[in-house]
Every structure is written in C-alpha cells, then in structure tokens.
Amino acid sequence: MRKEVVESAASNVxxxxxxxxxxxxxxxxxxxxxLAYVTVYxxxxxxxxxxxxxxxxxxxxWLVSDNPGVAQxxxxxxxxxxxxxxxGIINRLEGRGLLRRGPSPQDRRRKTLYLTPAGEEVLKRAKxxxxxxxxxxxxxxxxxxxQTLMGLLDRIHx
Amino acid sequence: MRKEVVESAASNVxxxxxxxxxxxxxxxxxxxxxLAYVTVYxxxxxxxxxxxxxxxxxxxxWLVSDNPGVAQxxxxxxxxxxxxxxxGIINRLEGRGLLRRGPSPQDRRRKTLYLTPAGEEVLKRAKxxxxxxxxxxxxxxxxxxxQTLMGLLDRIHx
DNA sequence: TATTGTTATACTCTATAACTATA
DNA sequence: TATAGTTATAGAGTATAACAATA
Numbered sequence: 001m002r003k004e005v006v007e008s009a010a011s012n013v014x015x016x017x018x019x020x021x022x023x024x025x026x027x028x029x030x031x032x033x034x035l036a037y038v039t040v041y042x043x044x045x046x047x048x049x050x051x052x053x054x055x056x057x058x059x060x061x062w063l064v065s066d067n068p069g070v071a072q073x074x075x076x077x078x079x080x081x082x083x084x085x086x087x088g089i090i091n092r093l094e095g096r097g098l099l100r101r102g103p104s105p106q107d108r109r110r111k112t113l114y115l116t117p118a119g120e121e122v123l124k125r126a127k128x129x130x131x132x133x134x135x136x137x138x139x140x141x142x143x144x145x146x147q148t149l150m151g152l153l154d155r156i157h158x
Numbered sequence: 159m160r161k162e163v164v165e166s167a168a169s170n171v172x173x174x175x176x177x178x179x180x181x182x183x184x185x186x187x188x189x190x191x192x193l194a195y196v197t198v199y200x201x202x203x204x205x206x207x208x209x210x211x212x213x214x215x216x217x218x219x220w221l222v223s224d225n226p227g228v229a230q231x232x233x234x235x236x237x238x239x240x241x242x243x244x245x246g247i248i249n250r251l252e253g254r255g256l257l258r259r260g261p262s263p264q265d266r267r268r269k270t271l272y273l274t275p276a277g278e279e280v281l282k283r284a285k286x287x288x289x290x291x292x293x294x295x296x297x298x299x300x301x302x303x304x305q306t307l308m309g310l311l312d313r314i315h316x
Numbered sequence: 317t318a319t320t321g322t323t324a325t326a327c328t329c330t331a332t333a334a335c336t337a338t339a
Numbered sequence: 340t341a342t343a344g345t346t347a348t349a350g351a352g353t354a355t356a357a358c359a360a361t362a
Contacts, residue, residue: 025220028288029295029304030198032311034213037195038238039315040188045353054328055192062183073343080196085330087345092328109338109343130188131180137187140313146187152307153190155298157197203330212351231320243353245322250351267320267361 033156040137047133051126056081058130060089061115061123064099069112071104080157098122191314198295205291209284214239216288218247219273219281222257227270229262238315256280 025031044055053061059079064070076086090113093099098119104110115123138146183189202213211219217237222228234244248271251257256277262268273281296304 025217025224028292029308030202030213030288030291031217032308033191033195033198034217035238036311036314037191040191042238044188055188056329059183059189059192066183071343080193080200082331083344084332088329107339111344127180130186133188134180134186137314141310145310148306149310150187150190152299152303152310153194156194156295214352240354241321246352265362269321
C-alpha cells in the first residue's frame with residue numbers, strides 16, 4: 001500500500017521533479033518528534049539519576065502497581081514492546097528486588113507481576129520525581145496547550 | 159475528555175498533600191510523547207527495513223549532505239548527542255562506505271565529514287522513504303494541526 | 317587550559333529465533 | 340496449533356572516563 005501512495009502522488013497536481021525532494025529536515029514532523037523525545041528523555045534521566053530508573057522501568061512499575069497480577073504479555077501490549085524486551089526489563093527490576101513474579105491460578109503458562117514493598121516505595125519516590133519532571137515539561141505550555149498536544153500525540157499511537 | 163479533573167487538581171495552585179500523587183500515568187505528558195515516539199520509530203524502521211537505516215543515521219546523512227565538511231562536534235550539538243555517541247554512528251556509516259572523514263584545513267583537531275556518492279544515493283532513496291513515512295504520519299492531521307504540533311514540540315527542545 | 321577526536325567500557329532497549337510448558 | 344514465558348544472540352544508542360593531538 002505504501003508504494004502506491006508514492007506513485008499516485010508523483011502524478012499529482014504539481015509533481016516534483018525528484019521524488020527524493022522532501023524539503024528540508026526541519027519540515028519533517030518525525031524529526032521534531034524525535035528531538036522533543038530526546039530532550040524529554042535526557043531531562044528525565046537527569047531527574048532520575050538518584051533513583052537510577054529509566055522511563056520504561058518507571059512505566060512498568062507504575063502499571064504493575066495499578067494492575068497487580070498483570071501478565072508480561074499484557075504489559076508488553078500496553079507499552080508497545082515485544083516479549084523478549086519485556087523480559088529484560090522485568091528481569092532487571094526483579095533483580096533489584098522491586099518486583100516479583102508469581103504463578104497464575106487460571107493459566108499456568110502465565111506469570112503474575114506484583115511490586116514488592118521496596119518497589120512501591122521506589123515508585124512513590126519516582127512519582128515525586130515525575131511531578132518535578134512534568135512541571136519542567138509543562139511549564140512551556142498553558143493548560144489548554146497541554147491538552148491540545150496530548151490529543152494530537154494520541155492520534156499517532158491509537 | 160480524558161481526565162481534566164485529575165489534571166487540574168494535580169497542577170493546581172494549592173500543592174497536594176502527597177507530592178507523589180501525580181494522578182494517573184495517562185495524564186503524564188512525557189508518557190504520551192514516549193508512546194508517540196515509539197510508534198513513529200517502529201513505523202520508521204518498517205519503512206526503512208530495505209535501506210537498513212535508523213532515524214539517527216538518516217538524520218546524520220541528511221545533515222552532512224546539507225552541510226558538507228561539517229565537524230562531528232557540530233553534528234553532535236545539532237542532534238543532541240555527545241561526542242562518543244556521534245563517533246559510533248559515524249563509524250558505522252563510514253564502515254558501510256556511505257560517509258568519509260577528511261582533515262580540516264583551519265583546525266587540525268577537527269575532521270570534516272562528507273557523503274560518498276554511495277551515501278548520496280542512499281540518502282536520495284531514504285528521502286523517498288521519508289516522504290512515504292511522513293505521509294503515513296501526517297495523514298492523521300490537517301495541515302494546520304501539523305503546524306500546531308510542530309510548534310508545540312519545538313518549544314520543548316529549544 | 318580547553319577543545320576535538322578517539323578508545324574502552326558498560327548498560328538499556330530492541331528484535332529475532334528457537335526452545336519449554338502449557339492451553 | 341497457538342500462546343506465555345524463557346534463553347541466546349546481536350545490534351544500536353547512550354553515557355562516562357581517560358587519552359593524544361591541537362588550539
């Protein structure tokens with residue numbers, strides 16, 4: 001389906017001479033998303049240097065805390081990861097004693113995930129750090145702009 | 159419509175009793191940016207599976223092509239990387255014969271970067287793929303919404 | 317002293333493939 | 340057959356520290 005788009009557009013109203021002429025790099029929306037993400041990621045890591053947690057790890061702790069007993073596959077789907085990637089993250093968190101695996105009564109293939117008390121404590125501190133991080137991020141926008149931005153971003157991944 | 163109540167309460171003038179009470183994970187702007195980025199990244203990789211290039215590699219090729227003779231440090235600044243990370247990317251591209259290093263006449267500490275003919279050819283095909291990728295991405299928005307989104311995102315990294 | 321490139325090292329994330337045990 | 344978890348493997352990006360050459 002993707003190729004057809006390119007070809008039909010090539011015979012559009014004002015066809016560019018060269019299909020590779022996509023303008024300048026600063027006109028690429030994906031480029032802006034990347035740079036914004038990198039900036040947010042970097043500030044996040046600075047804010048979390050004491051806790052030594054990545055964004056993904058915090059997301060996992062948060063989701064497990066809100067959904068105790070969740071399975072790895074559900075987490076993977078929710079966070080757009082595959083199973084192997086999820087394994088690595090869960091292993092690291094379990095190795096640090098923040099999270100534990102348990103059996104699933106209904107389906108013995110599945111494992112259930114819970115935070116340990118240490119994990120809940122770390123998550124609590126992580127949320128305070130996120131509050132600080134979000135303030136840094138949202139200080140650029142009015143409340144209405146934040147809603148607009150979230151709404152536009154959601155259209156990408158839903 | 160998602161969670162205006164929680165949102166406004168969390169960022170109200172009166173500080174909440176518990177700093178770790180930041181609402182729900184879906185109210186975190188950084189989380190939305192992350193998910194959008196992951197979705198864009200994944201589609202990008204699918205679109206570029208033939209060319210076997212990452213977003214960062216394409217960004218580097220593009221910037222070097224637009225600024226022949228640029229130094230690694232300039233690239234690093236432009237793409238928000240440190241020097242060591244830049245080295246790795248440049249090494250991979252040079253190893254594939256897409257890019258070459260040269261000396262700098264003015265400052266012998268610096269190296270100058272140029273695309274090889276093969277690199278220019280790959281970039282040309284990459285731009286066509288980006289055009290396709292951007293269409294997939296921008297199809298969700300009106301032209302005005304794209305401008306709005308870019309403007310909001312730019313405020314993050316500038 | 318400061319900057320540029322470089323090397324070495326380590327960690328996280330990502331992805332694929334193959335294996336097991338269950339369903 | 341299909342699914343959930345697991346293991347092994349590989350590559351890309353990120354970051355820090357240290358070093359040599361140069362400014």
